[in-house]
Amino acid sequence: MSRIPVADLPLLSQASRRIPPVFKGFIWGLVGFLALNAIVADMSQETPHQYVTQVSVVFGWIGAMLGWVLGTGTWEAFMKPAFGRMSSWQEPSGWRRYFGYSTNHKVVGIQYMVSSAGGFVIAGIAAMLMRIQLMEDHMWLFQFPQQYLSTVGIHGTIMMFSVGTVFMVGGLGNYLIPLMVGSNSSAFPRLSGMSVWLVPFGILTVAFSPLLGDWTTGWRGYEPLAQSDADGIIFYYLGVFALLLSSLIVALNLTATIIYKRAPGLTWNRLPMYAWGMLAVSLLNIIWIPEIMMTFVLGLLNKIVPLPFFTALGSPLTYLQLFWLFGHPEVYIVVVPALALWMEIIPVMGRKTLFARQWGIIGLVFVMLFSGLVWAHHMFPTMRNQEILPFSFFTEMISVPTGFAYMVAIGTLWKSKLQITTPTILVLMSMFNFLIGGLTGLFLADPMVNMQVHDTFFIVGHFHFTIIGGMVFSSLAALYYYLPKFSGRMYNETWGKFGAVWVFLAFNATFAQLFVIGLRGMNRWVPVYPQYLQPMNFEISIFAILLGLGFLFNIVYILRIWVKGPVCEENPWKSKTLEWQTASPPAEHSFASVPRVVSGFYDYSDDCKSPSAPQGKIGIADT
C-alpha cells in the first residue's frame, strides 16, 4: 500500500516560480521540434547536410505538437498521474486558468471559442490582404501570384477548419451541452482538456506555412496540383490534421455526453434542439473526419516520399472525390449548429412554443444523412451527364430537410410576441442571409448554370452567404445571447444592435456584389483580372474592409462587456432550458444537485413554470 509522501507537499506552494503554461508549451514545442527534426535530419544521407528537409520537418512538427500539448499542462495533470506519480498540476484561478490545461467543460468551451476567434482574426486579416490586392487589376500588393494564392489558402483553411467547424461545436458545444443535459462535466473531460490545445497549434501551423514556401491549392489541398507547390503545403496538411484531430475528439466527447450524461427525465423527446444539432453534427464529424484525415495523410506521403497516389500515374481525380466526400458534409457541419441555434433562441425571444419541434429534429437529422450524397456537385465540369444528374437531384433535394428547419423557425415566429433584442435581430439576419445562400445554391445545383458560373465569384458569394451569413451571424447571436451566461454581465442593446446592423449592412454590400461580378466574368483564384472589373472590385474591397472593422467592433465590444459590463440577473431571457437554471456564470460545479426534468423545455404557453426541479422536489414542478 503506497501513500502520498507528505514531504513533497510543500513543493506545491513553490508555484510562484512557475512560468505560464502557454510559454512552457512554446518551449517544450520548440524543444520537441528541434529534437525530432535533428534526429531525422541526421539520418539523411544528403550532402551538403540540410537541417530542415521535407521529411525532418514532418517529424519535427510531430515533436512540436507533443511538446506543446504536454507543456500546456497535460504532462503534470494527466500523464504524470497516469504513470502513477503525483500530479503537480495546480489549476490557476481567474483569467489565468484559460491559458492552461483544464478539465472543466466550461473553461474548455471558452478556450475553444477564444482560439477560434483568434483564427477568425488571423484569417480575416488574410482576407483583407486579398481584398487590398484585388483593388487593382495588376500585381501590386503581392509580388508573385503564388503569394496571393497562399493567402487565399490560409484564409480558407483557417476559416473552415478552426472557425466554421470549431466555434459552435467545440466552443459552444463544450460549454453548453453538459449544462443543457444537466450534467456537471462532459463525458471525457481530460481528453477535451488536451484536444483544445491542438486548435491554436493547428492555426499557427497553417499561418506559418509560407515559411516553408508558397502553396497554391486553397483550403482544399488539391492533388496533383499540390505536387508542383513548394513545401508550404506540408504545413497545410499537418496543420489541418491537428485541427481535425481536435474536432474529432470534440465529436466523440459530445456524442458520449449527450447519450450517457443526460439528467434523469431528460428523454430523447425532451432533448433541447441545440443538443440535437450537436448530436447530428458530431455523428457527421465521426463519419467524415477520419476519412479526410487519411486523405491528407496520403497527400502528405504523396509529397514527402513521394508516392504516386494522385499523380498522373495514379488517378488525378481521386483526390477530388476523396476531398469533396468530406468537403460537402463539412458545409453542414458548419450550418447545422446554426439551424439548431435558431430553434433555441426564437422560442425564448418570441415567448412562444417551438412550432413542429419533431419536424425540426427530422430536418437536422436528414440534412446530416443527405449531406454525404451530394459531394460530386463540386466536380460537375469533370463528369459525364449521366453521372451529373443524380447528384444534381440529391443536391436540390437537400433543400427539403433544410426547409424543415427553416419552417420551424418561421412557424415559431408566426404571431409570436417577439422581443427585438440583439440576438433576435442577429438570428433574423442569419435567416435572411442563409436564405439567399440557399436560393443561389439551387442555381448551382443546376448543371447548366453550374457550368457557366463554376469557379467564378458567384460561387464565392454563394458560400460566403451560407457560411458567414448562416454560421457567423448565428455565432454572433449566440455570443450576445449567452453573454449573460458566460460572464454574468449584460451588453447594452443600443451598442449590440449597432454592431449587428453594421456587420449586416457591410456583409450584404460586400457579398451581394460578388454574385454580380461573378456573372460579369470575375474568376476565383486570380490576383489579376481584366480592367473592366476594376471599379466594382475596388468598391467590394471598401465594403469588405468595413465588414472586417465591423467584426472587430463586435469582438472588442463583447470582450469588453465580458470583463467589465454591468452585472445582470441570472436568467435575463427567462429561458426554460437547463443551462439557464444555474448561476450565471455557473459555479465550478454547475448543478449543486442533479436536476430532474419533468417536461419539455419549449412550452411557453403558461409563461412561468420551470420544466426542471432539483432532486427530491419533484412535486413542485410536477403538477
Add this chain to the structure above:
Amino acid sequence: MTDHPEKPSDEDQVNWSRRKFLIGMTGLAVVGIGALFGRSAIAQVAEAVTGTPVNSGVINVYTRDYSYTPSRMTWRVGDQISMVLTNKSPNRFHEMMIGRGFDTTPSEFGPIKTQFHEDFWDGVHVMVSEADAVDNLATNNAVVTCNVTPHPWLITAPGNGNFSPTLMPGGMIRFDFTVPNKPGTWYYGCFVQGYRHYEAGMQGTLVILPA
C-alpha cells in the same frame, strides 16, 4: 470524474506573473510576424554577417523543389573549378542559368522573366567531364567540349537561350572551367515550368571576386 487526490487547496495557489505573460505573448507575436513577413530580410542580414567562404576546386550544387543548395557562392577570377550540379528533386526537371538582368515577356500577370539578359557563360571554355540523366544542354555562346560519349542528351545550338544544363530528376552533370574575368555580383536561377521555379525561390547569388 474524480479529482486528483493531491489537488491543492485554494490557499496554496500562487499565480504566475501577469506582466511576464503579456510581455512574453507580445514578444512571441512580434517574433512570429517578423519571421513570417521578413524572412528574406532576416536571411540577408544573416548572410551579410556570416559571409560566405570563397569556393574553389570541386563545388557541389544541388537543385531542389524550389531552391538551390547553396543559394550563395563566392568564386575568385582565375580559379579552376569543377562544378557538380545534381538534381535532388524526385519528380521535376531543373536547370541552372547564371547571369544578370532579365529578358521578359508581357502577360496578364505583368512581365514574366524568361531568362537572364546577360549570360555569364558567354565566351567561357567549359569541359563536360561527367553526365547522367541530362535532358539537354543549351550551349549558347559558351565554348563547350564534351568528354562524355555518346552524348546521352541533346545539345542545343546558340540562339536557344542562355547556357544551361537541364537535369532530369536525379540527374547530374560535372563541368570544369576557369572563372572568367567578370567580377561583380551575378545571379543564378531556374526558369523551368513557366518560370514558376524562379518565382518560388529557386534563385541564388554568385559573387565573383577579382583575382
